[in-house]
Amino acid sequence: MKKVKTVHDLLCKAYTDLSVADTRIDKERAGKKLKNPVGYRESTFGEYFRGERKPAPLMKEEREKMRKGQMCHYCEKPFPSGKGLTAEHILPTDRGGPDRPGNIIWACQSCNSSKLNKDFIAWALGSDMGFPPIGLIRHYLKLVWEFCGQNGLMEKDLAEVEKLPADEIPFDWDSLKLGSSACPYPANVHRRQWVNKQLTSNTQAADASAC
Numbered sequence: 001m002k003k004v005k006t007v008h009d010l011l012c013k014a015y016t017d018l019s020v021a022d023t024r025i026d027k028e029r030a031g032k033k034l035k036n037p038v039g040y041r042e043s044t045f046g047e048y049f050r051g052e053r054k055p056a057p058l059m060k061e062e063r064e065k066m067r068k069g070q071m072c073h074y075c076e077k078p079f080p081s082g083k084g085l086t087a088e089h090i091l092p093t094d095r096g097g098p099d100r101p102g103n104i105i106w107a108c109q110s111c112n113s114s115k116l117n118k119d120f121i122a123w124a125l126g127s128d129m130g131f132p133p134i135g136l137i138r139h140y141l142k143l144v145w146e147f148c149g150q151n152g153l154m155e156k157d158l159a160e161v162e163k164l165p166a167d168e169i170p171f172d173w174d175s176l177k178l179g180s181s182a183c184p185y186p187a188n189v190h191r192r193q194w195v196n197k198q199l200t201s202n203t204q205a206a207d208a209s210a211c
Contacts, residue, residue, distance in 0.1 A: 008155060009049070010177070012049045015048055015055060016045040055145050071106065073105040074088075074129060074136075075110070075128070084108065085108060087105075087106070088104065091117070091140075091143050097170065119171050
């Protein structure tokens with residue numbers, strides 16, 4: 001695989017990890033296995049890198065928000081009356097995240113006050129959530145991809161952008177480097193544990209394979 005040098009390279013790799021994880025989970029739900037995961041990963045990265053494949057629009061995430069209804073999208077605690085829920089920005093606005101529906105989900109007051117303006121993945125891995133659900137990772141990466149594209153960061157060298165003030169970037173660059181194989185998982189956790197969690201989650205949408 002191409003050596004990661006630019007923001008575009010890094011996002012292609014991160015989204016490839018997500019896509020391969022999505023496909024693996026989708027196949028295992030059907031009782032199948034992903035054949036030649038290394039080759040599939042290489043070809044998927046090439047498609048993203050050449051622009052032949054791009055993240056799908058946020059319409060899927062909007063449908064997922066409607067499907068989940070009145071519940072915290074982080075801890076997944078239900079709030080049937082809606083009381084106790086707050087509008088949460090996945091990419092914090094005080095660090096440059098957009099203030100629009102695509103960047104907003106429901107969160108309970110506990111999760112909202114805990115996350116504050118932290119990077120979503122960094123916060124999740126340090127909280128009770130642990131492994132983020134694949135749907136939230138997909139939502140997060142789409143927003144990061146969009147932010148970088150709109151702000152002219154895609155072709156910038158990583159060494160250059162990593163020096164930018166943290167309050168100007170609504171995510172942590174290190175969070176895009178999680179995982180070194182088929183799934184975006186913490187380095188100290190085997191990917192099988194992460195995949196198994198997605199397979200047993202009651203809140204994962206059935207169409208997980210479409211990124």
